[in-house]
Amino acid sequence: MSKIERANFGSKLGVILATAGSAVGLGNVWRFPYMAGENGGAVFIIIYVGCVLLLGIPCMISEFIVGRHGQSNTARAFRKLAGGTPRALIGYMGVLTGFLITGYYAVVSGWCLQYMWASLSGHLQGDPEYFKTYFMEMSSDPVKPVFWTVVILLMAHLIIENGVRNGIEKASKVMMPTLFVLLLLIVGASCMLPNAYKGVEFLFKPDFSKIDSDVFLGALGQSFYSMSIAMGCLCTYASYFSEKTNLTKAASQIAIIDCVVAILAGLMIFPAAFSVGVEPDSGPSLIFITLPNVFQQAFSGMPVMGYIISLLFFVLLSLAALTSLMSLHEVSTAFVQEELHTTRRRAALAVTVTTAIIGAFCSLSLGAYDGLTFFGEALFDWFDFVTGQIFLPVVGFLTCIFIGWYVPHQIVRDEFSNRGELKDYVRYFHRYLFLIKYVCPLAILFIFLHQLGLLN
């Protein structure tokens, strides 16, 4: 049987930008800076980089290996390597995690769009109380957030429908550089404010006294989340890599971009916040309540500048969210297309419709409809908890065990070294294997038990 030409990325740059697009997301902006500032500044950043090097990159390489070897969606890629054993289920769990998270991630991405619109139309102005009320009313509204969730899903849909090279790659090549330029512009504006140095100090000032096991595990969890590990995304994208792509180098470059964006996000947020004396926080309230207020106050002498920075900030967030959402969407689209033998268009449509329904329910559970609360938590929070704290570590753990202990080392080595072509990298292979066999699974196990409160 002749081999059917599989869709692929057209260039090295495309590979890096698209995959970095998946990794660079809301997590970089709303969680990393705050964690760094709260947990020891420079010391935390060093620990975080250590986690990325020792654990994040090896896990990323493992997913790349499965995906590129399989040349297919995540479920089938695992199935090919599982040799008829139930281990194939790991891939299905990855796809399921990606699918469930798409709907929920789309809701938050939709908020970014809504805020972009609100800042453009000048509605994002008022006193601190106003920003709080605006967010509360917006997120619990029955119509608006659902509308924006659908809009951003449609945007991801339109990109994905055009395929890997003309859709995902092209879009990433425009969106990622734009995101970076916006980031640098806002960092520049933020660092020029009076007393900006206090924010820089907060982010970088080393404080060894803050470091405990909590901080280590927090850094570890954040590095996995930030690198989009265990959701099928890396595996799906890797199936579009060429056989010449150097997986270790690609993973390292993507990790560097992800770390740099996270640190720059800190330099965007803290100087502005400290300049106006506002205590920064994390999560949705940071980006949707605290920051709009901070930008407005910081540039109150130049309202036009405040308007522009606030608008640029939400454009940046929307871009970061959209590139990540696109990669999540692609996990399910590739799965449906290949497993149900249908066209890309139909597959994408099926995914868009079902995730829009999930997204709508998640969104409505935040206030518009009480019936979507279970055991005192909104459906939205359940999705966050189940995917992030249960599925992610479980799939990550099983992937390490799978690659380290079950897949024949010859296959792993072949993918790792491009069938021996990358001679310089062969010597790293044993180190990689050691990390993936012992260190990574143990580390993930610790995060998991810690998150469930079973380990302190």
Ligand code: TRP
């Ligand atoms: N890495 C993304 C961020 O930093 C979040 C994320 C986690 C993600 N897993 C993912 C995004 C899978 C896309 C695909 O916000």
